[in-house]
Amino acid sequence: MSTTLRIKFERTGPVCYIGHLDMMRYFQKAVMRAGIDVRYSEGFNPHQIMSFAYPLGVSMETRGDYFDIDVLSYPDCETIADQLNGVMADGIRVISVTALPEGAKNAMASVAAADYLVSCPALTDDMLQQFLLRKEIIIAKETGKKTSMEDIRPGIFALELREDHMLFMKLKSGSDGNIKPAAVLGALSEIFSIETDSDRIIRLEIYGKDGEGTLVPLG
Amino acid sequence: MNTRSLALSHDILMKIEKPARYIGGELNSTMKEKARVKLRFAMCFPDVYEIGMSHLGMQILYGMFNEMEDVWCERVFSPWVDLDQILRREQIPLFALESQEPVSRFDFLGFTLQYEMCYTNVLQVLELSGIPLSAKERTWKDPIVIGGGPCIYNPEPIADFFDLIYVGEGETRYRELFDLYLACREEGVSREEFLHRAGRIGGIYAPNLYHVTYAQDGTVQGMTPEYEDLPKTIRKETVTDLDAAYYPLKPIVPFIRATQDRIVLEVQRGCIRGCRFCQAGQIYKPIRERSVETLKRYAGELMKNTGYEEISLSSLSTSDYTGLQELLEYLIAECSARKINVSLPSLRIDAFSLDVMNKVQDVRKSSLTFAPEAGSQRMRDIINKGLTKEDILHGAKMAFEGGWNKVKLYFMLGLPQEEDADITAIADLCNDIAALYYETVPKENRQGRIQITASTSFFIPKPFTAFQWAPMNGMEEFVRKAMLTKNSIMEKLNKKSISYHWHEAGTSVMEGILARGDRRVGKVILDAYRHGCIYDAWTEQYHHDRWMEAFERQGLDWEFYILRERAADEVFPWDFIDCGVTKRYLLREWERAKKGETTSNCREQCSGCGAASYQCGICISAR
Ligand code: SF4
Ligand code: SF4
Numbered sequence: 001m002s003t004t005l006r007i008k009f010e011r012t013g014p015v016c017y018i019g020h021l022d023m024m025r026y027f028q029k030a031v032m033r034a035g036i037d038v039r040y041s042e043g044f045n046p047h048q049i050m051s052f053a054y055p056l057g058v059s060m061e062t063r064g065d066y067f068d069i070d071v072l073s074y075p076d077c078e079t080i081a082d083q084l085n086g087v088m089a090d091g092i093r094v095i096s097v098t099a100l101p102e103g104a105k106n107a108m109a110s111v112a113a114a115d116y117l118v119s120c121p122a123l124t125d126d127m128l129q130q131f132l133l134r135k136e137i138i139i140a141k142e143t144g145k146k147t148s149m150e151d152i153r154p155g156i157f158a159l160e161l162r163e164d165h166m167l168f169m170k171l172k173s174g175s176d177g178n179i180k181p182a183a184v185l186g187a188l189s190e191i192f193s194i195e196t197d198s199d200r201i202i203r204l205e206i207y208g209k210d211g212e213g214t215l216v217p218l219g
Numbered sequence: 220m221n222t223r224s225l226a227l228s229h230d231i232l233m234k235i236e237k238p239a240r241y242i243g244g245e246l247n248s249t250m251k252e253k254a255r256v257k258l259r260f261a262m263c264f265p266d267v268y269e270i271g272m273s274h275l276g277m278q279i280l281y282g283m284f285n286e287m288e289d290v291w292c293e294r295v296f297s298p299w300v301d302l303d304q305i306l307r308r309e310q311i312p313l314f315a316l317e318s319q320e321p322v323s324r325f326d327f328l329g330f331t332l333q334y335e336m337c338y339t340n341v342l343q344v345l346e347l348s349g350i351p352l353s354a355k356e357r358t359w360k361d362p363i364v365i366g367g368g369p370c371i372y373n374p375e376p377i378a379d380f381f382d383l384i385y386v387g388e389g390e391t392r393y394r395e396l397f398d399l400y401l402a403c404r405e406e407g408v409s410r411e412e413f414l415h416r417a418g419r420i421g422g423i424y425a426p427n428l429y430h431v432t433y434a435q436d437g438t439v440q441g442m443t444p445e446y447e448d449l450p451k452t453i454r455k456e457t458v459t460d461l462d463a464a465y466y467p468l469k470p471i472v473p474f475i476r477a478t479q480d481r482i483v484l485e486v487q488r489g490c491i492r493g494c495r496f497c498q499a500g501q502i503y504k505p506i507r508e509r510s511v512e513t514l515k516r517y518a519g520e521l522m523k524n525t526g527y528e529e530i531s532l533s534s535l536s537t538s539d540y541t542g543l544q545e546l547l548e549y550l551i552a553e554c555s556a557r558k559i560n561v562s563l564p565s566l567r568i569d570a571f572s573l574d575v576m577n578k579v580q581d582v583r584k585s586s587l588t589f590a591p592e593a594g595s596q597r598m599r600d601i602i603n604k605g606l607t608k609e610d611i612l613h614g615a616k617m618a619f620e621g622g623w624n625k626v627k628l629y630f631m632l633g634l635p636q637e638e639d640a641d642i643t644a645i646a647d648l649c650n651d652i653a654a655l656y657y658e659t660v661p662k663e664n665r666q667g668r669i670q671i672t673a674s675t676s677f678f679i680p681k682p683f684t685a686f687q688w689a690p691m692n693g694m695e696e697f698v699r700k701a702m703l704t705k706n707s708i709m710e711k712l713n714k715k716s717i718s719y720h721w722h723e724a725g726t727s728v729m730e731g732i733l734a735r736g737d738r739r740v741g742k743v744i745l746d747a748y749r750h751g752c753i754y755d756a757w758t759e760q761y762h763h764d765r766w767m768e769a770f771e772r773q774g775l776d777w778e779f780y781i782l783r784e785r786a787a788d789e790v791f792p793w794d795f796i797d798c799g800v801t802k803r804y805l806l807r808e809w810e811r812a813k814k815g816e817t818t819s820n821c822r823e824q825c826s827g828c829g830a831a832s833y834q835c836g837i838c839i840s841a842r
Contacts, residue, residue, distance in 0.1 A: 015244055017242050022474050029246075089245060
């Protein structure tokens with residue numbers, strides 16, 4: 001018997017420059033250090049059962065990313081969070097831990113949308129209104145060697161200019177259609193001939209869907 | 220909250236390979252408040268981050284220094300060539316990982332020199348830091364540049380670039396040196412006066428306060444200190460009790476995968492064997508063991524503090540560790556409960572090691588390793604490698620019966636007194652092992668063909684070995700010998716079961732020159748660096764022609780340093796270092812080698828090497 005625990009974490013500062021695979025390795029070690037009774041795969045080289053909701057690109061900051069681990073036993077969610085936070089490196093922090101009900105989909109399979117924040121000083125409210133009024137926004141999408149055209153408009157759930165010229169985006173994510181924040185910035189830049197910088201994007205939250213199809217945070 | 224800011228801009232970090240090499244902040248790295256420390260030490264491993272971070276010695280000194288309240292030790296590595304160019308172009312000073320502040324602001328810049336081919340990287344780090352390359356041009360504005368590690372048993376080729384050289388194990392004298400430094404700064408004495416006083420501390424050599432003279436034939440005549448109270452010989456520092464020595468129980472855990480991505484337990488220092496080609500075997504004498512109890516405790520702490528999924532044992536020859544069986548049995552039990560892998564060092568193949576390998580490795584995937592170093596028994600006697608063909612075949616047979624079918628063999632080419640028959644014997648040995656497999660394992664039990672991998676490196680004579688007098692082969696001779704090895708393997712019946720690899724010859728020649736060079740070689744290193752040599756330890760970055768041109772420009776004959784046999788009474792550039800093992804003993808070993816006579820190891824019988832003067836380890840324990 002095992003339970004799946006969903007761990008929500010943030011990363012900020014210099015540590016954002018580590019890649020996704022290294023982030024996974026980091027958390028595997030952290031789970032070991034925290035002394036969590038984690039479940040391992042069978043076989044000659046057993047590894048922790050761990051799955052991330054969404055890869056974190058190099059340099060992306062996050063205030064709400066998720067991964068799942070399977071544990072054979074655990075005291076309670078808060079204790080697990082404290083144990084992990086007791087062994088973190090600077091810039092990485094566990095925000096919360098939730099135990100998933102039996103049979104729940106894993107983090108990666110659940111992803112439906114994500115929120116982002118990025119500084120965009122050249123963008124005005126007017127531009128944003130115009131942009132959202134468009135029925136379709138076609139961008140060229142490169143997959144491997146091929147380039148195809150894609151309409152990203154349906155996947156843009158919300159755009160909003162917040163204080164300090166921060167652009168907020170709620171975008172469709174996951175296996176059945178994934179809109180990258182950089183693609184939206186690229187479209188804005190092309191349509192309005194403004195400069196955008198897709199380098200320092202902050203992910204704020206990742207959502208799944210509940211029974212009614214409403215977006216709810218993953219954990 | 221996170222307050223560290225990075226020395227490199229976002230744009231630069233996104234342009235270079237593996238930006239995480241340069242951000243610091245790893246688990247167990249140390250941050251201190253600048254204002255609360257008196258001395259800042261930048262510790263540099265002059266190679267790329269992943270290699271440097273795998274080095275235990277660096278973790279030892281880092282942890283030890285940072286335990287001192289008034290000292291803050293940070294790390295510096297060679298920026299990879301991509302960042303190197305950017306730093307030069309944009310004039311960004313090289314920085315230490317923790318504070319991200321320029322290295323030039325530190326009190327000390329320490330280099331650990333693990334292989335000669337890193338010398339141009341030392342110059343790279345100095346230059347990128349804005350520190351004058353020549354020690355003589357430095358002022359109090361510059362950090363004190365100090366070097367340590369195995370290469371400094373001949374510090375002369377790099378003497379021009381260092382203010383101080385620390386000879387021996389770092390655990391013993393640094394506190395004394397730091398206190399002297401702080402007192403000198405307080406007192407306001409000159410930089411030279413500080414170096415002068417430092418040169419009186421045991422194990423510390425101030426190279427630029429010594430003057431070297433040369434004889435007519437180009438060999439060293441003598442060395443005179445500029446001050447009467449400086450010692451004429453520098454005696455190596457040694458930790459006498461390893462159990463009492465500092466051990467880094469909270470080592471830094473890199474974010475990116477380092478070459479050594481695991482817990483490292485150093486079980487002992489030194490080696491009981493006296494292979495005549497081997498420098499490590501001599502300079503770390505006498506062998507000193509850590510107790511099994513200490514190691515068990517360390518293992519537990521390290522697992523808790525790092526989260527690594529693998530643990531390995533480290534030493535020069537772990538099979539010789541007397542507590543090996545007990546330690547391994549303990550670790551295997553402990554680690555399987557925690558799902559941690561035990562990564563085995565290469566062990567002498569016997570019933571015990573096969574049993575252990577069977578427990579922790581997948582037999583079908585793992586391979587047996589033998590390092591006979593030479594193909595013929597005659598040659599193995601010359602180099603004093605106590606491994607016989609019978610040992611190898613016996614071990615291999617047991618392993619084949621246990622299901623193994625991969626064998627790795629390591630040899631050297633170009634050993635002293637070598638004849639072609641010794642080289643073709645390599646092919647014979649490989650072929651015999653293959654034949655033994657087919658004899659031992661019935662057809663129906665075979666997992667395909669046996670896979671034998673034979674690798675050869677080129678022998679490089681090193682200071683403080685019995686072969687320090689020996690000539691080294693040149694490039695053409697090396698290549699000829701590698702071809703001979705290859706062709707003789709190709710003639711064998713089982714040639715399809717044997718694959719052969721050899722080491723690049725150019726880097727070996729250069730390593731040989733740097734290893735036994737004198738002070739005059741320093742200007743060649745500088746010249747080669749000025750003409751683009753850097754990362755010479757990386758085969759694809761190495762340019763042999765540039766080095767040869769540098770010798771020509773500097774009017775120095777490289778052949779002098781490697782091709783000739785040195786006379787028994789020749790004065791060597793490194794003679795002023797006393798590493799315990801005496802020149803008399805080494806000369807005796809050189810004579811015995813020429814006669815093909817072997818010498819017993821320290822555990823069988825003391826051969827009076829001189830290291831007993833340290834009064835520790837095997838020299839004073841009961842046999
Ligand atoms: S066993 Fe021989 S080669 Fe290995 S460290 Fe000891 S002396 Fe050197
Ligand atoms: S003095 Fe004897 S026992 Fe000690 S290291 Fe030398 S040879 Fe070995």
